[in-house]
Amino acid sequence: NVGAKLVNTVAEKAQVLNNFFSSVFTDxxxxxxPNCVKPxxxxxxxxxxxxxTEVCEILKNLNPSKSPGPDGFHPRLLKE
Known part of the structure; x- marks a missing residue:
């Protein structure tokens, strides 16, 4: 634990782990x-x-073998 104290019991170990993870994973x-999007x-x-027509042309030219773009959508999903 933080004080470098040795813990032995299951309850003490659980408390040390609980304290650690509670300090790391807090809301x-x-x-x-801040407002990141400018009005x-x-x-x-x-x-x-x-x-x-523009949208259809772009979708038609997508390569379904490529990886997803920055939006996370796979070209195969958009094309099929």
Whole structure:
């Protein structure tokens, strides 16, 4: 444990492990998270025009043997 004290019983060992994992895996306070998305991004994205033809062409040209992109979607999933 932290004090370098030797523990012998199952209960003491369990307590040492519990204390350790409780200190490592605690919930973070997410109430003060910074706003990472700038409000003007939504306005820019709303102005992008995408046609059904463009989407179909891109999907048609996907290589299903490639690995997933940054979005995590596998090309095979999108193509089939």
């Amino acid at each position: 973070e306070d997410l109430s003060q998270m 003007d991004i939504a306005t820019v994205l709303d102005k992008i025009k995408v046609s059904e």
